[in-house]
Amino acid sequence: MYSYADLEGLLKPGKVRLNESMARHTTFRVGGRADALCLPETRYDLLEVIGWASLRGIPWLLIGNGSNVIFDDEGFRGIVIKIRGSNPANDTLWHLNKDHDLIHAGAGVSLARLAWFSAAYGMSGLEFGSGIPGVVGGSIRGNAGAHNCELSQSIESIELLIPPNTITTISAADVHFSYRHTDIDPNAIITGAVFRLIPEEPELIRDRITSFTEYRKQTQPSADQSAGCMFKNPSGDSAGRLIDLAGCKGWHVGGVKVSEQHANFLVNSGEANTADTHRLIDKVRDRVLIEMGIELELEVRILSPEVA
Numbered sequence: 001m002y003s004y005a006d007l008e009g010l011l012k013p014g015k016v017r018l019n020e021s022m023a024r025h026t027t028f029r030v031g032g033r034a035d036a037l038c039l040p041e042t043r044y045d046l047l048e049v050i051g052w053a054s055l056r057g058i059p060w061l062l063i064g065n066g067s068n069v070i071f072d073d074e075g076f077r078g079i080v081i082k083i084r085g086s087n088p089a090n091d092t093l094w095h096l097n098k099d100h101d102l103i104h105a106g107a108g109v110s111l112a113r114l115a116w117f118s119a120a121y122g123m124s125g126l127e128f129g130s131g132i133p134g135v136v137g138g139s140i141r142g143n144a145g146a147h148n149c150e151l152s153q154s155i156e157s158i159e160l161l162i163p164p165n166t167i168t169t170i171s172a173a174d175v176h177f178s179y180r181h182t183d184i185d186p187n188a189i190i191t192g193a194v195f196r197l198i199p200e201e202p203e204l205i206r207d208r209i210t211s212f213t214e215y216r217k218q219t220q221p222s223a224d225q226s227a228g229c230m231f232k233n234p235s236g237d238s239a240g241r242l243i244d245l246a247g248c249k250g251w252h253v254g255g256v257k258v259s260e261q262h263a264n265f266l267v268n269s270g271e272a273n274t275a276d277t278h279r280l281i282d283k284v285r286d287r288v289l290i291e292m293g294i295e296l297e298l299e300v301r302i303l304s305p306e307v308a
């Protein structure tokens, strides 16, 4: 027998929360409670939590900033491990350092912080990430991208923890990156990465970040609660364009609505739940298939309450 309260002895005070609402930890703000949420600060913390869970056969899953995942209304039966932080101490999962043309970043560093940090040192290549609300680990997992750039173009190497206790570094050359996908071992935990960037005038890099931010404000419902683009763009086309042409803009089920500003964003009016989100996804997908003959594939990961 075990009690989730025993986890509290493994991490600093406040870093284990029992029966925690997952709506609070995702940008879409829906989802029920997880049995436990752990907020590890170091690789050692991670090893402790995973070791504890493995010994007891308890499922666990990882999130970064929760901007590409949606939890079930039933939440998650097991431990959610969230890797995100901002204190730049060297041994944390959110360290951030420059070394010549390289930037070393922990898995929990936000892409916005990474972009501005690189700009300050006159290092270009990560500006596109400034408006993506993810952190390094979650964003490498999905090879995040925008403005015709993606993370794979700047990654030199990736640090992994492969449960239960193997710590290793892989070269980016050994990873297959594709559109919003990598073939990194699905069981591996990304703990950090090294980026190789291109020297450029800081002012030019900052200008690029500012213009990307402005473009986003004009084209995306940035002020609304969403999980970003719900569907992947089919080859050579845009999911938003197809959903718009199929006449789905403004459709809603309960508190979930197809954004009027960008049809590939489903937004939460404040009353949304995951069941309604499923229903709206199905309606949109069916309509696009009937009207446009294209089957849309989800970009967002919708999590089941039982399996990691």
Ligand SMILES: Cc1cc2nc3c(=O)[nH]c(=O)nc-3n(C[C@H](O)[C@H](O)[C@H](O)COP(=O)(O)OP(=O)(O)OC[C@H]3O[C@@H](n4cnc5c(N)ncnc54)[C@H](O)[C@@H]3O)c2cc1C
Pocket (backbone or CB within 6 Å): 027, 061, 062, 063, 064, 065, 066, 067, 068, 069, 083, 107, 131, 132, 133, 134, 135, 136, 137, 138, 139, 140, 141, 142, 143, 144, 145, 146, 188, 189, 190, 191, 222, 226, 227, 228, 229, 301
């Ligand atoms: C307003 C808005 C705009 C967006 N714009 C874009 C965009 O332009 N381009 C784009 O690509 N995406 C975009 N997104 C989607 C999302 O922000 C990105 O996919 C982001 O990279 C996800 O990072 P995250 O830290 O939130 O990951 P999460 O959503 O927390 O996790 C994503 C996946 O990664 C796994 N994971 C998390 N951490 C780790 C880790 N340390 N090791 C291994 N696996 C891990 C999780 O289990 C999950 O499967 C947008 C989202 C929003 C809300």
